[in-house]
Amino acid sequence: EAATQTPWGVTFGLGPFNSKFFVRINVNNDKKPVYEVTTVRYELIREPATGCPTNVRYTVKATIITNGPVDIAYYWDQSDGNNSGVQNMEFKSASSQTISRSWLVGRGDSPNPRWMQIIVTEPKYVEFERFVFQNNCP
16 A cells, blocks of 8 residues: 655554554534624714703614624613614624614703613514713703
8 A cells, every 4th residue: 555645745653564544534513603693883963962942852872783694683772761663773794783772852841861762672682782871951
């Protein structure tokens, strides 16, 4: 039999006689990797930026970040109970997408803090951190 050689002609094997060796490769039959939403980042836009007009519009932007291709279902939750319905979003790779939701606050409304948050229901239920903002007009 011919000796085992690398493509560049070096003889190799095991032991003093360069005995041939064999390798068995088992292909793993595990599930596909699980991809999901890993992070939600919020940003607040106040219109107008300053002052106390009759109404102030607070827009919360949420950047949703995934670790791979995944279809998600999510909704906005709010402290006043005015929640959005469940919506779907598709990610073709590990990436991010930004969505937004507005809240119109009238002059004289409660100065109490308000909050919004993203809740992902599929593929895995996760309540992300609440984004809290203050109505600073009396």
